[in-house]
Amino acid sequence: MIDTSLSELIAQGENHALEFKSAQVHPDSLARELVALANTHGGVILLGVEDSGDIAGVPTDKNYEEWVTNIARENVIPALDVLITRHWHTEKQVLQIDVPKGRDKPYQTRQFQFLIRVGSTNRVATQAELMRLFQQSGMFHYDLQGVDRTTIRDLNLAQIDDYFAAYQIDFRKEEDQVRILTNTDILDESGRVTLGGLLMFGINPQRHLPNACISFAHFAGTELDEELLDKQVIGGTLNIQVDTVLAILKNHIRQPSRIEGGKTVDQIFQYPEKVFRELLVNACVHRDYAIHGSRIRVFVFDDRVEFISPGRLPNTVSIEKLRLGVSYARNPVILKFMENLRYIDKLGRGLPMVYRTATQAGRRVEFAEIGEEFKVVLGLGE
Numbered sequence: 001m002i003d004t005s006l007s008e009l010i011a012q013g014e015n016h017a018l019e020f021k022s023a024q025v026h027p028d029s030l031a032r033e034l035v036a037l038a039n040t041h042g043g044v045i046l047l048g049v050e051d052s053g054d055i056a057g058v059p060t061d062k063n064y065e066e067w068v069t070n071i072a073r074e075n076v077i078p079a080l081d082v083l084i085t086r087h088w089h090t091e092k093q094v095l096q097i098d099v100p101k102g103r104d105k106p107y108q109t110r111q112f113q114f115l116i117r118v119g120s121t122n123r124v125a126t127q128a129e130l131m132r133l134f135q136q137s138g139m140f141h142y143d144l145q146g147v148d149r150t151t152i153r154d155l156n157l158a159q160i161d162d163y164f165a166a167y168q169i170d171f172r173k174e175e176d177q178v179r180i181l182t183n184t185d186i187l188d189e190s191g192r193v194t195l196g197g198l199l200m201f202g203i204n205p206q207r208h209l210p211n212a213c214i215s216f217a218h219f220a221g222t223e224l225d226e227e228l229l230d231k232q233v234i235g236g237t238l239n240i241q242v243d244t245v246l247a248i249l250k251n252h253i254r255q256p257s258r259i260e261g262g263k264t265v266d267q268i269f270q271y272p273e274k275v276f277r278e279l280l281v282n283a284c285v286h287r288d289y290a291i292h293g294s295r296i297r298v299f300v301f302d303d304r305v306e307f308i309s310p311g312r313l314p315n316t317v318s319i320e321k322l323r324l325g326v327s328y329a330r331n332p333v334i335l336k337f338m339e340n341l342r343y344i345d346k347l348g349r350g351l352p353m354v355y356r357t358a359t360q361a362g363r364r365v366e367f368a369e370i371g372e373e374f375k376v377v378l379g380l381g382e
Contacts, residue, residue, distance in 0.1 A: 006087040006094060009046060010053050014120040017043035020051055023058040028109065030068070031075035036115040036122035038080055038102035039133055041312075043117065048094040057092030064095055078104045106133035132290050132311075142290045143199075143331040144185060146192030147208050152178065154193050155186065156203050159237075163201070163341070185333045195289055196333030199238050206235040211295045214241050214280075218252045218300040226301075233295075238284045238334065239341055242277065245298055249276050252300050253380065269361045269381050276305075278350040279376055281343050283309040285335050291372060304364065307376045312369050319367045325352045354378075 012018055019033050025047070037043040047068065048058040058064050065084045073079040083098040106125070108114045114125045114133065125133065131142070157171070160181075164171040174180055181187040186197030198205050199212055206213055213235040220227040230252065234244045250273070283296045288311025299306040313322070314330045329335045338344045351367070354376070358365035364379025 006046075006089065006096070009044065009096070010049060010055070013053065014051070016117055016119055017041065019043065019045045019120070020049040020053065021045055021047050022050055022056060023048050023064070027071050027075055028111070030071050031109050032113065032115055032122060034072055034076050034080055034082070034097075034099055035107045035109050035113070036117040037099040038076070038107045039105055039115060039125065040101075040117040042099050042101035045097040045099065046094055047097060048092065055089045055092050055094060057089070058095055060093060068095065068097055075110055077108050077110065080107060106130060128290060132288065141330070141332055142288075143194065143196035143333040144188070145195055146188035146190060147195055147198050148192070150193040150198060150208055151191060152181065152187065152193070154198065154203055154208070155181075155201050156237075160186070160201050163337075166340075185336075194333060196331060196337065199289075199334060200337040202237060204235075205237060209289075211292060212289060214245050214283075214296045214298060216245055216248055216298045216300075220302070222301050222303050224299075238338065239343060242280045242284060242343065245280055246273065246277055249298070249300070249305070253305070269363065271357065271363075271378065275354050275357055275378070277343075278354055279307045279378075281338060282350060282376075283307055285338055285344060286314075286330050286374075287311050288314075288330065288372075294373070301380075303380055305378045305380065307378075309374045310372065311374060312372055313374060319369070322351050322367055323355050325349060 009018065010020075014020055017037070019037070021030060021033065030045070030047075033045055037045070047064065048056055050056055065086075068082065068084060072082045080102065081100070083100075085096040085098070087094040087096060106114050114130055115122045116125045116129055116133075157177075161171040164180075169180075171177065171180065178187060178191070181197070182189065185194055186201060188194050193202065195209070198208060202208075213233055216230070216232045216234060217228060218230040220229050232248065234241050234248075236244070253270075280298070287296055287309040291310040294310040296310070297306070297308040299308070311330070313319070335344065344350065355365055355367075358378060363381070364377065366375070366377040368375045368377070
């Protein structure tokens with residue numbers, strides 16, 4: 001009798017997270033599958049299953065578990081840990097190889113190929129995709145990169161002066177302002193403004209980063225095809241974006257109330273301002289700025305508010321870990337400045353606070369990865 005869990009896996013067919021492999025597969029071919037899955041979102045390889053889904057099995061006269069483990073450690077760079085489970089179909093053995101979403105991205109083969117999984121096939125990562133893999137591993141931070149065709153003239157020096165004044169530094173009187181800006185990651189070594197510096201202190205950040213802004217939309221219903229009541233694109237530095245969208249949200253979310261004893265009392269639960277502020281800051285600080293063709297989006301519907309940010313969760317952070325306060329600094333420069341401006345702390349308390357506030361009020365709250373985006377959905381009152 002066939003193992004039920006094996007039957008269910010095979011019934012899915014090969015897809016972005018499932019690969020069938022014959023027991024006769026060459027070690028280098030298996031290594032390519034391991035690399036592609038680990039560099040993407042992880043997945044499963046069924047060894048002993050043909051491309052057609054037919055079960056051919058794995059011979060028992062060889063220790064295939066050790067063979068697979070050695071390939072994962074010796075043919076994949078850096079070494080990869082996999083979990084192997086045995087399944088049986090009558091007298092045929094199938095090995096289920098669970099490949100994790102790698103914590104040490106990017107992985108490569110011994111032939112120096114950086115592969116990713118696209119649908120049910122593998123391909124060599126593009127330069128932009130490879131950059132994101134390095135970014136996810138923490139080996140490379142995009143917000144530290146200099147923005148082409150920018151100089152110190154693109155910075156709001158009055159705003160920078162206010163920032164340093166909080167640390168008893170009179171920036172206007174400093175003789176070597178460039179050195180200070182370089183040491184604080186606002187400029188790079190070549191004199192260009194870093195992406196983080198431009199988004200925090202730029203005169204007009206969207207001149208060079210047109211999609212580093214927030215799109216807001218309010219729909220008269222519960223679907224995207226409902227009547228559009230309002231639509232705005234909010235630019236400027238990140239702190240201005242957060243403050244502006246927060247004010248817009250307060251004006252657009254219904255707040256039924258009544259008068260009691262001369263006081264205005266809410267008739268239904270209202271989220272405290274800190275919830276919306278946290279989600280806006282989180283989207284700005286943790287979005288993947290290497291994805292150029294997408295913006296942060298905030299959508300208001302009759303029954304919910306959606307916050308959508310370009311980029312999946314980095315490194316080994318998962319949805320469950322987010323609820324427990326586990327975080328990862330994809331953009332450490334932006335995080336540093338937003339923290340110093342009192343928009344955020346690094347203790348990981350923000351999203352757990354959002355989750356706790358919503359659930360205690362009996363409101364819907366969802367964290368989800370959809371494609372190359374991260375979405376938070378907050379349910380509104382009836």
